[in-house]
Amino acid sequence: xxxxxxxxxxxxxxxxxxxxxxxxxxxxxxxxxxxxxxxxxxxxxxxxxxxxxxxxxxxxxxxxxxxxxxxxxxxxxxxxxxxxxxxxxxxxxxxxxxxxxxxxxxxxxxx
Amino acid sequence: xxxxxxxxxxxxxxxxxxxxxxxxxxxxxxxxxxxxxxxxxxxxxxxxxxxxxxxxxxxxxxxxxxxxxxxxxxxxxxxxxxxxxxxxxxxxxxxxxxxxxxxxxxxxxxx
Numbered sequence: 001x002x003x004x005x006x007x008x009x010x011x012x013x014x015x016x017x018x019x020x021x022x023x024x025x026x027x028x029x030x031x032x033x034x035x036x037x038x039x040x041x042x043x044x045x046x047x048x049x050x051x052x053x054x055x056x057x058x059x060x061x062x063x064x065x066x067x068x069x070x071x072x073x074x075x076x077x078x079x080x081x082x083x084x085x086x087x088x089x090x091x092x093x094x095x096x097x098x099x100x101x102x103x104x105x106x107x108x109x110x111x
Numbered sequence: 112x113x114x115x116x117x118x119x120x121x122x123x124x125x126x127x128x129x130x131x132x133x134x135x136x137x138x139x140x141x142x143x144x145x146x147x148x149x150x151x152x153x154x155x156x157x158x159x160x161x162x163x164x165x166x167x168x169x170x171x172x173x174x175x176x177x178x179x180x181x182x183x184x185x186x187x188x189x190x191x192x193x194x195x196x197x198x199x200x201x202x203x204x205x206x207x208x209x210x211x212x213x214x215x216x217x218x219x220x221x222x
Contacts, residue, residue, distance in 0.1 A: 033210065042214035043155070043199065090154055092210075099145050100201070100210055102154040 002027045006091050006103035013081055013110055021076045021106050023091030029101075031094045032074040033058070034066065036087040043090070049074055081110040114138075115202050117213035125221050130187040132216050134200030137181070143203040144176055144183045148196045149215065155199055159185065190220045 004025045013019055025032065033048040035058075045058030049068040063085055065077040074093075078085060086109050092100040114137040124130045132146075143162055147155035159174040161167045161183065167174045173186040183202075187194055200213040 035212075040214075043212040045210070088152075094210075098143070099157045099160050102156070105152075105154050107152075 002101070004091055004093050004101050004103040006089075006106050009104060009106060011106060011108050013108070015082055015110055016080050019078050019081060019108075021078075021089060021091075021108070023074045023076065023103055024072050025074075025091075025093040025101070026072065027093060027095075027101065028071065029093035029095055030071070031096065031100075032068065033092045033094075033100065034064070034074070034076045035090045035092065036060065036085075037090065038087050046076070046089075081108075083110050086110050115200055115211050115213035117198075117200050117216045119214055120217040121219050122216055123219045123221060124190050126190060126192060128190050128220075130190045130194065130218055130220070132185040132187075132198050132200075132218065133182060134184065134202075134213050135182045136200075136202045136211075138202065138204060138211075139178075139181065140204045141178075141202045144174070145201040145203070145210075146172075146174060146183075146185045147199040147201060147212075148194075149199055150196045158198075187218075190218075192220050192222050194218060195220045 007022045034046040035043045047066040049055045089106045091103040094100040116135045146159045149155040161174040161176045171188045175184045197215040197217045199215045203210045
């Protein structure tokens with residue numbers, strides 16, 4: 001089954017404790033992205049990648065890192081999480097400028 | 112700054128009626144347009160994609176694109192309570208994969 005898989009689905013952590021949210025797709029898509037979704041602010045792009053070793057900042061990259069060492073994986077790293085990064089996070093993948101397929105979401109709470 | 116604008120709603124329609132959702136975008140270079148449906152706490156799922164001016168129909172859904180006026184709309188015929196969700200408009204330019212989302216319109220279909 002074609003899918004985008006994120007882990008974990010839910011995470012509660014403390015301020016400053018490094019964490020990684022994993023994302024994997026099995027559709028051989030070149031493009032992968034991370035979004036965060038907050039009430040009243042919609043979906044905002046954090047980082048995106050057009051291929052292996054090619055990443056670029058989206059609209060809200062501060063406080064986040066990504067890497068794309070393999071085509072199928074695109075982890076999101078929070079080196080020192082803060083409470084304002086409490087949000088619902090989505091990973092997505094796509095071919096070129098076609099529709100994006102989303103993962104199930106990761107609800108992150110930073111206390 | 113590329114912008115995609117949607118009325119946040121809620122848009123309330125009776126069961127069986129036509130729901131009309133609208134979206135405007137600022138980037139004239141945009142080439143690809145998508146409508147996603149998102150239930151609360153779930154990931155967005157693609158409903159329609161449209162790439163050229165005019166109408167595109169798929170079952171009860173019709174997407175309309177007018178590039179000269181920079182708007183895209185979604186019509187839902189014979190609305191059902193199960194259509195109650197937030198509808199996200201997304202726009203993509205031809206180069207790269209900066210999929211920009213509108214803030215979403217919340218649709219409520221009343222039995």
